[in-house]
Amino acid sequence: xxxxxxxxxxxxxxxxxxxxxYQYENRGLLKKFKIDSRxxxxxxxEKWFELFLYKSCFNHCAKFILLRYxxxxxxxxxxxxxxxxxxxxxxxxxxxxxxxxxYEVALRDFKAEPDEKIREIFKDSDYDxxxxxxxxxxxLIKNFSNIQxxxxxxxxxxxxxxxxxxxxQREEMQLEYFYKEAPALSYILTLExxxx
Numbered sequence: 594x595x596x597x598x599x600x601x602x603x604x605x606x607x608x609x610x611x612x613x614x615y616q617y618e619n620r621g622l623l624k625k626f627k628i629d630s631r632x633x634x635x636x637x638x639e640k641w642f643e644l645f646l647y648k649s650c651f652n653h654c655a656k657f658i659l660l661r662y663x664x665x666x667x668x669x670x671x672x673x674x675x676x677x678x679x680x681x682x683x684x685x686x687x688x689x690x691x692x693x694x695x696y697e698v699a700l701r702d703f704k705a706e707p708d709e710k711i712r713e714i715f716k717d718s719d720y721d722x723x724x725x726x727x728x729x730x731x732x733l734i735k736n737f738s739n740i741q742x743x744x745x746x747x748x749x750x751x752x753x754x755x756x757x758x759x760x761x762q763r764e765e766m767q768l769e770y771f772y773k774e775a776p777a778l779s780y781i782l783t784l785e786x787x788x789x
Contacts, residue, residue, distance in 0.1 A: 596745055597752035603736040604654055604757065610732055611650045615723045626719055632772050648768045648775050649720035651758055655777035657733050658750065659714060660699055665742035678738055692730035714780045719773060751785045 623642050627634070633641060678695075703715040725733070758768070768775075769782060 595752075596749045597756060600658070600737075600740065600745075600749075600753050601756040603740070604658075604753075606736060607729060607732045608650055608654070608757070610729060611653070611723070612646065614726075614729070615646060615649075619722050622722060626772070630772065644766060644768065644771045645720070646723065647766060648771060648778065649723045651754075651768070652718070652720045652775035652778040653723075653725060653729075654757055655754070655775075655781045656700070656715060657696075657737070658753065659777055659780070660703065661737055661740070662742045662745060662750065663703070663711070664699075665745075678734065691727060692734045693725065693727040696725055696730040696734065714777050716776050718776055720775050747784060750781065754781050754785065 620642060623645055624638065626645070627638070627641055633644075636644070700715060703711055704717075706712050706715075763769075768778070
C-alpha cells in the first residue's frame, strides 16, 4: 500500500470523529468571528460554519502530520511515536492514557521553537477553537504511533493532503480564500505548490 493512502486511511477515523464531535459546537463564537472579521459575509451562516469546521479539521491534520514528520526526522524530541509513548508511560503513572496532555506538550515544544518558520506553522489560530481532546488525541497517536515518518517524503505529504482535500473539493470550497489563514494547512498547500 502506498504511504499516502495508508496515512489517509488512518486519518479518516480522526476526521469523522472531529466532525461528529464539533458539527454543532461553538456556533455563537463562530457567528462572532464572522461578524467581527467581516470576511466572507456573502456566505450564509450554515455554509460558513461548515467551511470553518473543514478548515479547522484539515489544519489539525496538517499540524499532527508535520509534528510527527519533524519528530521522526530528528527535528525535536520523540513524543508521539512508539519510543515517545514508551517514555511517556515510564514517566507518568496515573495519566499515561492522557494523550491530550502528551499532544499538548509536543505542540508546546514547537510553539517555543527557536526557528521562526516552525513556530509559524504551529502557532495558535481561530481554528483552534475546536481543540484536540483526549478522544481525538488518542485516535491520532494510536493510529500513527508505528508509522515511520523518516520514510515519508515531501511528495507523500503532498499526496496525503490531495486525498484529504481533493481537487474537486478545493474548487468547491476554496478554503485557501476562506476567512483567515490556517497556518499548518497553508504550509502544506504551499509545499504542494513548490513540489509541482
